[in-house]
Amino acid sequence: MLSRKASCNTHGQDSYYFLGWEEYKKNPYDEVKNPNGIIQMGLAENQLSLDLVESWLESNPEATGFTNGGSTFRDIALFQDYHGLPAFKNALAGFMARIRENKVSFDPNKLVLTAGTTSANEILMFCLAERGDAFLVPTPYYPGFDRDLKWRTEVEIVPVHRSSSNGFKITESAMEEAFEHARNQLNRTVKGLLITSPSNPLGTTMTRHELDQIIHFANTRNLHVISDEIYSGTVFDSLSFVSIAELALQHKDSHNKNDLSSRVHMVYSLSKDLGLPGFRAGVIYSQNEAVVSAATKMSSFGLVSSQTQHLLSSMLSDEKFVRKYISENRTRIKNRKQMLFSGLQDLGIKCLNSNAGLFCWVDMKKFLKSNTFNAEMELWRRLIYEVGWNVSPGSSFHCIEPGWFRVCFANMDERTMTVALRRVRAFVDRFF
Amino acid sequence: MLSRKASCNTHGQDSYYFLGWEEYKKNPYDEVKNPNGIIQMGLAENQLSLDLVESWLESNPEATGFTNGGSTFRDIALFQDYHGLPAFKNALAGFMARIRENKVSFDPNKLVLTAGTTSANEILMFCLAERGDAFLVPTPYYPGFDRDLKWRTEVEIVPVHRSSSNGFKITESAMEEAFEHARNQLNRTVKGLLITSPSNPLGTTMTRHELDQIIHFANTRNLHVISDEIYSGTVFDSLSFVSIAELALQHKDSHNKNDLSSRVHMVYSLSKDLGLPGFRAGVIYSQNEAVVSAATKMSSFGLVSSQTQHLLSSMLSDEKFVRKYISENRTRIKNRKQMLFSGLQDLGIKCLNSNAGLFCWVDMKKFLKSNTFNAEMELWRRLIYEVGWNVSPGSSFHCIEPGWFRVCFANMDERTMTVALRRVRAFVDRFF
Numbered sequence: 011m012l013s014r015k016a017s018c019n020t021h022g023q024d025s026y027y028f029l030g031w032e033e034y035k036k037n038p039y040d041e042v043k044n045p046n047g048i049i050q051m052g053l054a055e056n057q058l059s060l061d062l063v064e065s066w067l068e069s070n071p072e073a074t075g076f077t078n079g080g081s082t083f084r085d086i087a088l089f090q091d092y093h094g095l096p097a098f099k100n101a102l103a104g105f106m107a108r109i110r111e112n113k114v115s116f117d118p119n120k121l122v123l124t125a126g127t128t129s130a131n132e133i134l135m136f137c138l139a140e141r142g143d144a145f146l147v148p149t150p151y152y153p154g155f156d157r158d159l160k161w162r163t164e165v166e167i168v169p170v171h172r173s174s175s176n177g178f179k180i181t182e183s184a185m186e187e188a189f190e191h192a193r194n195q196l197n198r199t200v201k202g203l204l205i206t207s208p209s210n211p212l213g214t215t216m217t218r219h220e221l222d223q224i225i226h227f228a229n230t231r232n233l234h235v236i237s238d239e240i241y242s243g244t245v246f247d248s249l250s251f252v253s254i255a256e257l258a259l260q261h262k263d264s265h266n267k268n269d270l271s272s273r274v275h276m277v278y279s280l281s282k283d284l285g286l287p288g289f290r291a292g293v294i295y296s297q298n299e300a301v302v303s304a305a306t307k308m309s310s311f312g313l314v315s316s317q318t319q320h321l322l323s324s325m326l327s328d329e330k331f332v333r334k335y336i337s338e339n340r341t342r343i344k345n346r347k348q349m350l351f352s353g354l355q356d357l358g359i360k361c362l363n364s365n366a367g368l369f370c371w372v373d374m375k376k377f378l379k380s381n382t383f384n385a386e387m388e389l390w391r392r393l394i395y396e397v398g399w400n401v402s403p404g405s406s407f408h409c410i411e412p413g414w415f416r417v418c419f420a421n422m423d424e425r426t427m428t429v430a431l432r433r434v435r436a437f438v439d440r441f442f
Numbered sequence: 443m444l445s446r447k448a449s450c451n452t453h454g455q456d457s458y459y460f461l462g463w464e465e466y467k468k469n470p471y472d473e474v475k476n477p478n479g480i481i482q483m484g485l486a487e488n489q490l491s492l493d494l495v496e497s498w499l500e501s502n503p504e505a506t507g508f509t510n511g512g513s514t515f516r517d518i519a520l521f522q523d524y525h526g527l528p529a530f531k532n533a534l535a536g537f538m539a540r541i542r543e544n545k546v547s548f549d550p551n552k553l554v555l556t557a558g559t560t561s562a563n564e565i566l567m568f569c570l571a572e573r574g575d576a577f578l579v580p581t582p583y584y585p586g587f588d589r590d591l592k593w594r595t596e597v598e599i600v601p602v603h604r605s606s607s608n609g610f611k612i613t614e615s616a617m618e619e620a621f622e623h624a625r626n627q628l629n630r631t632v633k634g635l636l637i638t639s640p641s642n643p644l645g646t647t648m649t650r651h652e653l654d655q656i657i658h659f660a661n662t663r664n665l666h667v668i669s670d671e672i673y674s675g676t677v678f679d680s681l682s683f684v685s686i687a688e689l690a691l692q693h694k695d696s697h698n699k700n701d702l703s704s705r706v707h708m709v710y711s712l713s714k715d716l717g718l719p720g721f722r723a724g725v726i727y728s729q730n731e732a733v734v735s736a737a738t739k740m741s742s743f744g745l746v747s748s749q750t751q752h753l754l755s756s757m758l759s760d761e762k763f764v765r766k767y768i769s770e771n772r773t774r775i776k777n778r779k780q781m782l783f784s785g786l787q788d789l790g791i792k793c794l795n796s797n798a799g800l801f802c803w804v805d806m807k808k809f810l811k812s813n814t815f816n817a818e819m820e821l822w823r824r825l826i827y828e829v830g831w832n833v834s835p836g837s838s839f840h841c842i843e844p845g846w847f848r849v850c851f852a853n854m855d856e857r858t859m860t861v862a863l864r865r866v867r868a869f870v871d872r873f874f
Binding site: 082103129157232 | 443444445446447448449487492495496499503506507508514515516518519520521522557558560561564568569570572573584589593594643664666704705717718719720721722729730733737738739740742743744745746747748749750776783790
């Protein structure tokens with residue numbers, strides 16, 4: 011009786027995710043009440059700097075009320091213009107520029123507000139592709155893309171494989187291979203390429219060389235490029251971050267439809283950088299007027315609450331707070347990452363060198379019984395039941411090499427991380 | 443380069459809407475600054491009782507902060523479970539029951555939160571129909587349905603025509619005719635019927651007899667029924683309101699897939715009844731577990747901000763406030779409607795008898811030069827430019843009879859309504 015979509019089980023969250031989550035919920039770690047419980051290390055949440063937001067709210071109680079900025083409750087309650095509150099869009103554009111060291115600026119009129127990047131990415135698929143068309147996505151990638159890009163749009167993802175042999179960098183040959191595979195074997199029209207930089211799960215940003223290759227590849231084939239930069243504020247080595255905005259979103263106008271800047275689009279949200287996933291404040295940025303116009307209309311299906319826009323416009327307009335937050339948040343992420351990174355290194359476990367993100371991409375190949383995904387699954391079970399680590403295996407990110415795991419570090423306090431490291435040490439001691 | 447969807451102009455808002463809105467923005471009425479400006483009477487917004495919400499907020503300042511109900515800012519900021527805040531769902535279920543005089547109750551576990559009914563209706567289409575399938579929708583209907591039901595889902599709307607001959611009641615023969623037309627002429631699979639009760643633009647609720655007919659019709663053909671009850675709190679003659687929930691959503695469980703209750707779904711939001719369209723707080727209610735499950739997953743594309751859920755859960759848990767609000771809001775809507783209704787009646791202009799809504803459905807046939815939609819368009823232009831009334835013509839609601847107009851009355855104060863009535867009187871005097 012229901013539609014195929016409703017009956018479909020591919021919602022971008024695989025059995026690992028559900029199983030891990032279920033096991034964690036049954037037996038969650040608590041220092042006092044359940045010291046042998048499972049530690050949740052599978053959640054890419056940023057809790058490291060929420061105290062900064064909390065103290066800002068304490069010092070600015072009027073921001074949550076309805077009298078600041080000249081707006082009354084009435085103005086805010088009734089505001090449902092899908093163009094968004096101008097004050098919020100201005101403040102958000104400024105915040106996005108500051109995260110990029112003001113090397114770029116964003117025109118508030120080219121922002122489309124969306125209820126998180128979940129909605130932003132789906133809207134871009136609806137705008138850029140027909141049902142049955144394909145988008146190339148480098149692996150390993152965020153499992154939610156299988157839901158966001160494919161589920162309701164019926165667009166296909168064709169993976170561009172990346173491997174440890176070159177530090178998971180994208181190559182022209184891998185892009186070409188995926189493109190030819192999509193066209194010749196799958197008989198799909200490729201409409202574009204979606205990259206995530208900084209990457210979830212890798213914790214790395216794309217180099218300028220990689221971005222140049224991608225842009226060249228897209229340009230010669232008339233493809234769109236979407237850059238999901240949801241983790242851009244987590245880059246703790248900021249000099250190394252090159253935003254797609256620096257390379258292709260700085261033209262003032264692009265009436266020329268073949269102009270590259272009309273085929274490059276950015277996606278962002280405050281969920282990771284400010285640690286506010288519940289607030290559903292996402293955005294699309296594009297120089298393409300037709301995309302901005304259609305996406306704005308589609309944003310009707312997931313507008314950002316005007317109450318939330320109102321609060322965030324106050325917070326992000328406070329330049330002193332923003333400067334301090336961005337810098338302190340980076341330092342805290344860097345320190346926490348270093349704690350996990352060197353803790354594992356001391357045990358002979360290597361992580362991919364990273365400069366961003368809320369997780370390490372950990373090489374556990376030496377713990378595998380064989381070089382297979384079955385062995386990865388077996389190790390994952392041991393990690394959850396013996397070590398008490400709920401982490402995410404590489405296969406859930408469509409990684410083609412068994413033995414990699416994403417380990418999140420920003421959703422817990424330092425004491426919990428200490429316990430987590432102690433546990434894995436005991437596991438390694440038992441193992442060898 | 444873009445998709446057909448992005449290039450498509452059918453976003454459910456026709457030229458009247460845009461033209462009227464543009465003209466209004468160029469020359470908006472203001473008692474002091476622009477007394478000859480256009481009065482916005484095309485906006486179904488409820489501003490009549492916002493002062494009650496405002497005073498509740500003044501008396502409950504902690505509700506907009508993050509310390510009430512034991513939740514901290516941290517809990518709220520991080521909350522992104524698509525099942526929603528339990529406190530909010532409980533309070534919302536209670537509010538929905540109270541609007542229906544507690545003749546029915548709602549199980550919070552069968553609620554799916556969505557960013558407004560725009561999203562709720564689209565999600566139900568994705569769940570119940572395949573691309574190319576049809577839903578029957580009685581005319582005149584809310585123009586936004588052309589966007590919400592059709593645009594991204596590629597579902598078709600097949601109109602069930604209603605006319606003034608029987609007071610715009612739905613008939614079995616009209617439903618049958620639409621069904622046969624969809625099947626035989628359009629070659630479509632009909633998946634269901636979507637009704638709006640109270641109706642926008644009619645301002646009437648469906649009678650028990652109409653609902654019985656609809657349910658019988660759907661039952662014999664295995665169709666789904668969606669009842670959009672977004673205006674349910676505006677029913678000022680509450681005894682006359684029969685919610686679909688009373689007839690078909692009261693079974694405890696429905697494991698039987700052929701059971702009627704698994705094919706009946708309700709849509710609601712707080713946008714109209716509480717006057718909070720900016721907050722994007724909508725909901726789907728269904729007894730069908732598979733629909734609830736799939737719709738909950740799809741709600742990822744338009745979640746309700748956790749900050750907003752948090753505030754509304756406090757407000758709707760205050761039973762004293764809720765009781766007073768519902769009753770006072772009804773009285774104010776009734777009085778305002780009566781002011782417009784009898785003001786027009788005194789001029790010999792008739793409205794459809796109504797018991798709900800934020801608008802009157804006004805018969806202006808006698809001002810038409812001919813019984814055509816061109817003449818309706820001409821009258822509409824005179825209303826906007828000569829009378830200074832921005833209203834919505836029946837054709838924008840797919841009405842099949844020329845000469846009906848929806849005139850909104852709840853988005854302005856009483857003085858403005860007085861001016862509006864004075865203006866139409868002058869127009870009538872000039873006309874005859």
